[in-house]
Amino acid sequence: GFPIIGSGQGIIKYFAVIPLYLFLFYKNKLTDKQHVFLNFIPVAMVLLWIGGMKFYEFEAKAIVGLVETSPFMSWLYTVFSVQGASNVIGGFDVLFAVLLGAGILINNKKLIIVSGLACLSVFLMTQTFLITATGALSSGALLDRLGQFVIKDLWYVGNLIVIATLILFKPAK
Template structure:
């Protein structure tokens, strides 16, 4: 994929995800997430949940607008980058709050509501690639885009080996036409172990492929990682309560749609790594 196609694809993924998230927050989806986030800044005592949702949604919709304007070179990219930074950093800082961690299950690296928050690590590297491609080396861009992919696959994938997470994904797996067969071969925990093992294995292999500049390994592991993030998008259609008639996306829908950012991260890695000469042994 050349740079033009990569830029177009990533811009589309960002615009689609943030417009859906923005509209759903503005319409009042997932108030518990808003309270958990803004209580960290003590804003929940100043503004009501509807106002917080409207502010969050408006910020995301504005991010879509300035991203598209910058993409078509109608404005400088600075405003898009700064707004993306704000939209990402505000939730990410709340990982410092105790309510994001499940201390009764060992604390780090077990996370609770932080599962959806860590996904915001994927956003800023995409904006750096889109608008500041020549300010950094290809190696730096690849590293910055690999880190969030590795983080979410290793962290959330590793959680699949715990009983609480194995039970939590039953509703997703058993309703999926692509994954429900796992329960006919494995127990609930066994199926979760297979899913987690897949995530962890191919995250590590992708890292190895990047380190060794091995195109075949990057392609195989990259496609495997891509399948994880594309599979989660099918949950929007197969799992109950992903959409809401009143807020467009429900809590599950908001959680799942963020995986489009990781598709973008993988596009950056493929674009920059597969255009390089392969390392010969």
């Protein structure tokens, strides 16, 4: 069924809202480093969760309907098997979550930019499924499981924007 790991990542996705709320309404109560860390946690959790699950056969099979209809990802099945394509996707998710954490930890702006953009690409790619997945353009697509599953990824885009704002776009003191 779709999505196999939906309930687990759904719970994590709701945690993404908390640091956004704190940033918007309690900006001066926490340091910039604390805001960065709090916004990184849900991004890392979901990418490690969904990326790690891609290495399991049941998840590889569960994403076939999304990947094979995507003009951006369907090519993976011409190069790799279903499991191989899923492993590539999972490896990408895990690798760039870890690299973003490393970049934040060592305060390496170039690493943060590259890994942050890669993480952002995961969440933006997910949004394209609302257009490319079978039945996505139906009147109820936004309200059914696909819509709820996909739209929640926008919180992570917000988390990444907070991280970029505080690390990359902050004027030097």
